[in-house]
Amino acid sequence: MEVSIAAAEAVKQCNVDVISAYPITPQTHIVEKLSELVANGELDAEFFCVESEHSALSVCVGAAAAGARAFTCTSSQGLALMSEITYIASGLRLPMLMILANRTLSAPLSIWNDHSDAMMIRDCGWIQFFVENGQEVYDHVFISYRLGEDRSVLFPVIINMDGFILSHVIEPIELIEQEKIDQFLPPYQPLYRLHPDRPITMGAYALPSIFAETKKAQEVALRSSMPKILEVWKAFGEMTGRYYSPIETYKTEEAETLLVTMGSFGETASVAVDQMRKEGRSVGLVKIRLWRPFPFEAFKKATLHAKQLVVIDRAISVGACGPVASEIKAALYGEPVRPFIYNFVAGISGRDVAPSDFIKMVDKAEVEIEEGNREGFEIYGVRE
Amino acid sequence: MERGVVKGMTKPEYEWTWKELPVGNVILEPGNASQYRTGDWKTLKPILNKELCVHCGLCYIYCPDMAYHLDEEGYFIADLFYCKGCGICSKECPTGAISMVLEEEK
Numbered sequence: 001m002e003v004s005i006a007a008a009e010a011v012k013q014c015n016v017d018v019i020s021a022y023p024i025t026p027q028t029h030i031v032e033k034l035s036e037l038v039a040n041g042e043l044d045a046e047f048f049c050v051e052s053e054h055s056a057l058s059v060c061v062g063a064a065a066a067g068a069r070a071f072t073c074t075s076s077q078g079l080a081l082m083s084e085i086t087y088i089a090s091g092l093r094l095p096m097l098m099i100l101a102n103r104t105l106s107a108p109l110s111i112w113n114d115h116s117d118a119m120m121i122r123d124c125g126w127i128q129f130f131v132e133n134g135q136e137v138y139d140h141v142f143i144s145y146r147l148g149e150d151r152s153v154l155f156p157v158i159i160n161m162d163g164f165i166l167s168h169v170i171e172p173i174e175l176i177e178q179e180k181i182d183q184f185l186p187p188y189q190p191l192y193r194l195h196p197d198r199p200i201t202m203g204a205y206a207l208p209s210i211f212a213e214t215k216k217a218q219e220v221a222l223r224s225s226m227p228k229i230l231e232v233w234k235a236f237g238e239m240t241g242r243y244y245s246p247i248e249t250y251k252t253e254e255a256e257t258l259l260v261t262m263g264s265f266g267e268t269a270s271v272a273v274d275q276m277r278k279e280g281r282s283v284g285l286v287k288i289r290l291w292r293p294f295p296f297e298a299f300k301k302a303t304l305h306a307k308q309l310v311v312i313d314r315a316i317s318v319g320a321c322g323p324v325a326s327e328i329k330a331a332l333y334g335e336p337v338r339p340f341i342y343n344f345v346a347g348i349s350g351r352d353v354a355p356s357d358f359i360k361m362v363d364k365a366e367v368e369i370e371e372g373n374r375e376g377f378e379i380y381g382v383r384e
Numbered sequence: 385m386e387r388g389v390v391k392g393m394t395k396p397e398y399e400w401t402w403k404e405l406p407v408g409n410v411i412l413e414p415g416n417a418s419q420y421r422t423g424d425w426k427t428l429k430p431i432l433n434k435e436l437c438v439h440c441g442l443c444y445i446y447c448p449d450m451a452y453h454l455d456e457e458g459y460f461i462a463d464l465f466y467c468k469g470c471g472i473c474s475k476e477c478p479t480g481a482i483s484m485v486l487e488e489e490k
Binding site: 091092093094154191192199200201202204206207209210212213214216217220221 | 397398401402403405406407408409410411412414
């Protein structure tokens with residue numbers, strides 16, 4: 001099954017009320033499939049064909065404010081146009097789901113995959129997952145709605161899935177019976193909603209005298225959603241046998257060098273780790289699945305024993321370094337003993353990164369760190 | 385409704401702590417915008433010369449903030465709690481009865 005079709009199937013199984021999206025590669029198959037499901041009566045939802053992504057997310061905000069379960073989906077430039085509304089959805093604490101089929105931001109114009117779009121809205125206040133394969137995309141649709149709609153959470157959720165690399169591949173995906181979903185995901189019961197019987201105001205102007213209090217409430221709430229995230233993953237695991245965690249480790253036991261990846265890199269990198277382990281090298285892999293709220297404690301637990309981290313970013317903060325690397329450096333800074341960090345930016349604009357590339361990156365990082373380069377940062381594989 | 389004391393409102397916004405705010409900062413009491421003192425934005429305030437006033441009510445009609453009200457003597461008076469000092473009343477007054485003066489010049 002194509003991963004995009006599985007994603008659409010999951011959205012259908014969540015019995016959403018409102019779908020609002022504007023087509024953009026490589027997100028297209030998801031909404032195409034959903035519009036088909038609505039048109040042929042398989043899904044009883046309002047499908048809004050809007051004139052832009054700005055409107056697409058605005059419709060979702062309005063729908064969620066009225067108490068509906070809303071879904072949207074976009075990529076790259078589409079997300080750029082939506083970005084204004086991403087902050088509004090989270091500031092108003094309106095649960096909804098966005099699947100982001102990650103694609104490079106122009107210029108130069110590119111339709112292929114990297115994480116530059118996701119990093120553009122890193123600070124938008126949504127719960128943000130980066131998934132590794134099609135099964136995780138499918139599973140996280142249910143997880144996201146249950147989590148975001150929980151009264152103790154009330155946040156919109158983004159599932160980042162690598163464009164093309166995940167969105168357009170065909171994978172075996174285990175679907176879940178509808179009865180199980182209905183049990184796992186109860187109907188959405190909004191805390192506040194716009195209704196004439198009980199008028200309230202959402203999105204009012206806030207003076208400087210109250211803005212900081214509002215932001216702190218939002219910040220603390222997003223941070224405090226961590227136990228609920230773990231709880232929902234656990235409940236999902238009990239239902240399906242597929243258990244997820246914010247940080248996943250692979251062969252990290254006593255590893256001197258750890259690769260750190262986010263998104264679909266994880267599967268390729270694990271092949272590279274197998275190969276290096278077979279050669280007797282002390283290398284493991286750490287995969288970040290939860291990007292916001294950032295799992296500081298779990299990350300430290302997974303990495304502090306290592307001698308060095310080779311952090312592979314799929315985006316670049318021009319003039320600084322990879323955004324994942326800068327996050328990790330900040331996370332570990334307070335530790336008296338911490339691993340060295342070598343940062344590669346790789347696979348931007350969809351350039352293939354094979355297992356052999358991960359091995360080359362580990363080789364290079366180990367040599368550089370050995371020679372005393374403690375601030376390593378480079379774009380991998382660039383022709384000189 | 386008495387100005388500045390809306391039924392149900394427990395305290396002004398600068399006294400709320402972050403823990404007390406409703407989720408998403410929604411406003412749960414309808415109509416509490418009437419407590420909002422827009423009057424402290426102004427630098428100029430309207431002064432009515434009652435001798436020139438013809439009671440036409442154009443100031444009342446044009447005021448974008450609905451700050452004008454009819455007093456017991458039949459004059460339209462700007463409520464300075466709301467008046468932002470935009471001067472539209474003064475501009476529209478057909479007899480030039482409303483002049484805008486610096487607020488400090490009491």
